[in-house]
Amino acid sequence: MTSRSDLVRIVAGREIGVKLRDKAFIASTVVFVLIIVAAIAIPALISGGTSTYTVAATAEARPVAEAAAAIGGADERPPGLPRADLTIVDTADPVAALGDESVDAAVSLDGGVVVLTGRTGVAGDVRNLVTAASSALAAQAVADEAGLTSDQVAALTSPPAPRVDTLEESPDFAVPPELLGMVFGFLFYFTVLTFGIAIAQSVVEEKQSRVVEILVAALPVRWLLAGKVLGNGIMAIGQVILIVGAGLLGAQLTGASDIVNQAIGASGWFLAFFVLGFFMLASVWAVAGSLAARVEDLQSTTLYVQLAVMIPFFASVFLLEESPARRVLSYVPLSAPLIMPGRVASGDAAAWEPWVALAIVAATAVALVGVGARLYAGSVLNTSQRMKVVGAWKAGKGR
Template sequence: MTLTSQTQPTDAPAAAPAPLRPATSFWQAVGLISGREIGTKLRDKAFLFSTVFFLLLTVGSTVLPAMLSGGPDTVAVVGSEAAEVLGAAGLEVRTVADEQAARDLVLAEDVDAAVVAGPNGVRVLALDEAPTDVVSALSTAPPVELLDPDAVDPVVGVLVPLIFGMVFFFTSITFGIQIAQSVTEEKQTRIVEILVATVPVRALLAGKVIAASTLAIGQIVLIALAAVVGMTVTDSGAIMDQVAPAIGWFIPFFVVGFVLLAAIWAVTGALVSRQEDIGSVSMPVQMLVLIPFFAVIFGNDNSTLMTVLSYVPFSAPTAMPVRLFLGEAAGWEPVVALLILLGSAVAVLLLAARLYEGSLLRTNGRTSLAAAWRNRGN
């Protein structure tokens, strides 16, 4: 039996190669990393608790003082003329028929005071203490000329710099330390080696910075909304009108300043291989936030110092909005200061990317900045 071999025609089409999986682009990798970081943080009970705590603290600080102070004084009035004057002063007026009825209401403590008219003029009846608001409303005040009607209330002038400084300080420190701990934890558990094999190192850095910035900004926006609601409920519109322009500038300054510091914190975490070593390298970064914070808080009445601080990248996010609130900055100054801060942030991000690449995969203890700069890509 003759065996014949059957050969496949040479012109038959070759089998199609398996499709190649498209490579992940830089921005796709950034989106994956930032989404992972945000999702992890939103499941963190400590983060959620701190957010709720700050919201309750904000609402409480704006609503409770008004609630504890009580409502306007209630006044029993005999006659329509006094009723109109007291009502215009914001007091709650209850009209009664005669003086005896007014006395009975005061003795029963149904009203805070009573105003009655007699042969000897208008008299104020009270139980055991002179009602200052009622007396002031009935007094004839001389005309007053305000030489500086837009002057900032001294109490508000102290509180606003303190609030701006505390928001930027605590947010930068809290989220910054969390960024450093996240980077060090990935190095310590060697998860970073898997991540670097999948996405570019710079995408890993960008994802962490974007995630932390998004969470920080979201938390600040929620707190700001809570403050606005609290002021609306307590009818503190006058203060809100004064603070609103400064808040409008504080937001972009906060965003750019936080991105600058977040990049530095990421490098801080990449320089060490153990969580226990973060404290030894993070002190200089904390000083970059701590020193400007105290400089703005205690030096906001020094116009020369505040002018300088409003152009220094690490203090500008707080100093410039404070100067705007106090009316000490020209219209062009916040634009120039923000551009300087933006340029500084870009430069720091480029520097941080180089140091991050040079230190992220080094797990043999603490890495110096010089070694991280030399070992880029090794």
């Protein structure tokens, strides 16, 4: 006889095959991956690049332009000044210089006043750099007249930035850990909800089409359940790894390696909680499916499971700051997968805390799989009507 693991594998294989042929599933995965990549790549591209400008300068204004270029090109700039590459071209007439499309702005002097000429306006970077250069030059001129040394001038024109001292050392994060926790929480919520509904649907479809009678005549109900949960679990974990991986790859490619390191460190716990949390709820979803007689019944039979996923998710969103409630909920099985990885990421959890929470989730998963299997066995063959939990529990005895 075909072995138990083979049968579970065959059932799981069908679930996976169905998912892989499901256009909606593929489309949602692709969209999700694109959103994640875009969310990481776009800010990195916006903040990461150095702007370049071409500035035309009259002969007398050339020192101002050169000083602006020096400030924009320096690694250490006074606070508030942007980094920018300024290319200076000579011109006699600022207006004529703008006839050249490659020139962004022109600098000239009008009786000692620096004039910036642009077509419809002047880029903020250029304006800020020229303003800073002009005031530095003005200060230099005044200082020269007063006979100050160049060090004194430097101290005057670019005073040292204040040193920042903190009483407690805060960990250095590339992205806010709250955001990372929220992204993980949302991934868990989204995946458990979509795959949970998919499991419930797959169960009720077998019931409604009566395939389940043929299957149950040929293999024990619990193996069928195991195959279903396993198949969908593999797809759910695969989808999450794909999304997280795409995000990390996106961050790596845009040079945000500090984000990558921070996220990889937190992903381990997230995945551990994700896997156990998923399997904890998967059999409950299967029961919600098997209590229904038709697809239309799912709305009502899955209501409580949906709430059991949604309420902890919203609690986790509202409890981003460490608080006693957040601490307690990070141990409650339904909310632990949503909150504990976030607490680890933000450094709020002691080293032993995730282990304890994980053990609680694991124990709950074992208990719920046991209860779920019995309820499933007791209700999946009752194809005629919607079942109540109590009836399913009684009917599932010994199956």
